[in-house]
Amino acid sequence: MENRGIVIIGAGPAGLAAAIRLDELGVRDILILERENSGGGILRQCIHDGFGLERYGESISGPEYASRLLEEIGKRGIECRTGSSVIDIGRDRVLTVASARGTEIIKAGAIIAAAGCRERSRGAIMIPGERPAGVYTAGTAQAYMNLYNRMPGRKAVILGSGDIGLIMARRLTLEGAEVSAVFELQDHPNGLERNIVQCLDDYSIPLYLNHTVTEIHGKERIEGVTVSEVDSITHKPKAGTEKYYPCDTLILSVGLIPDNTILERAGVIIDPVTGGASVDEHYMTSVPGIFSAGNMLHVHDLADYASAEAEAAAENAALYIEGKLDTGGNIRVAAANGVSHVVPMRVSGNGPFTVSLRACRRERNRKVEIRQGEKVLGWHFFPLVIPSQMITVHSDAASGSEDIEVSII
């Protein structure tokens, strides 16, 4: 068995930023384990720009963002073992890693889990109809085009207005495919405002809210889809609104979910709303010494935020291995009015903390308030809150044991 200081799972923007921060703090025994044959995570296939505005103060592409981080890792001599998939985490932070070398067992002083998330597939949303070829998740279609230089199809319909779907609408159009429309079940788009403008409006691709695909047609290859309008509250299709759209490609952009199977097996408590680990303000999970950050913890809209969160987790992991992390109490942080989820889910009461959250609906001129009983611990005014954008608000330290509520008012 190999003994290591801090092991980071995943070499995406979160894992790489965590490693750089640890090195800056003087932690010398750092090991990054990455399943793919190269680091960079999802950024490798995001060839559009719009990354790095916060971290680098300029808009760069995903691969440029990844290569800046990877260069830094190389310069600092941090070990990044690619082609190495963590398949299990047992008691006392013992990792089982599968690679071409076989199975390796590594004991870590602390773990930072930054293994990203996965896309919801057709199975998860249960669209009836045939099972033909030509139905892709947006990320898979993106990988075909941007990593393997393959066109998924020529006439596409996109279901879901998440950012990846919007970006794929533009990408397919630029490569000569026809994108008939984007259909969204909700009464609001799920992607960032800038992506609606730059990926749909600029290419005259219509977006239909309160609509969904109700049937897939075609035996070998998809030939078309039936789309129906839905009730804005129940989301049930309205009879008589069905319309047929011929297509050879259906792109699904219906959400991302953190993939936490390995953490669950390690005994980490998973939050039922985010699908990620339940963490305290130090990004430490319910298992001491296991930290989580980035899309594995909760889905981020920007890579910069995933990187920044992982840096904070790294600072705490560095304190943990030195026995200096003050974990203290266990005060619950709950999502209240207008808030769909919050991170962290509990705090120690030992100091100020930062809350990340998502709004349930689009609202103008709202205040995000962090309250413990009668005491307001923090608040921030926002001219606009939208579910697709992550919000962060700073809070003073809590005290006692009463729950903390985060609401949009």
Ligand SMILES: Cc1cc2nc3c(=O)[nH]c(=O)nc-3n(C[C@H](O)[C@H](O)[C@H](O)COP(=O)(O)OP(=O)(O)OC[C@H]3O[C@@H](n4cnc5c(N)ncnc54)[C@H](O)[C@@H]3O)c2cc1C
């Ligand atoms: C299509 C698309 C467009 C986007 N556009 C933008 C944009 O314009 N601007 C922006 O700022 N952000 C954008 N984002 C968001 C940004 O890419 C993500 O927030 C960010 O990549 C999350 O970083 P991460 O490190 O948490 O996860 P990831 O980038 O997913 O990295 C996780 C890494 O963990 C590895 N891994 C997984 N499981 C294991 C395992 N068991 N063992 C070892 N390694 C493992 C994976 O192979 C991967 O390399 C976009 C995302 C997508 C998908």
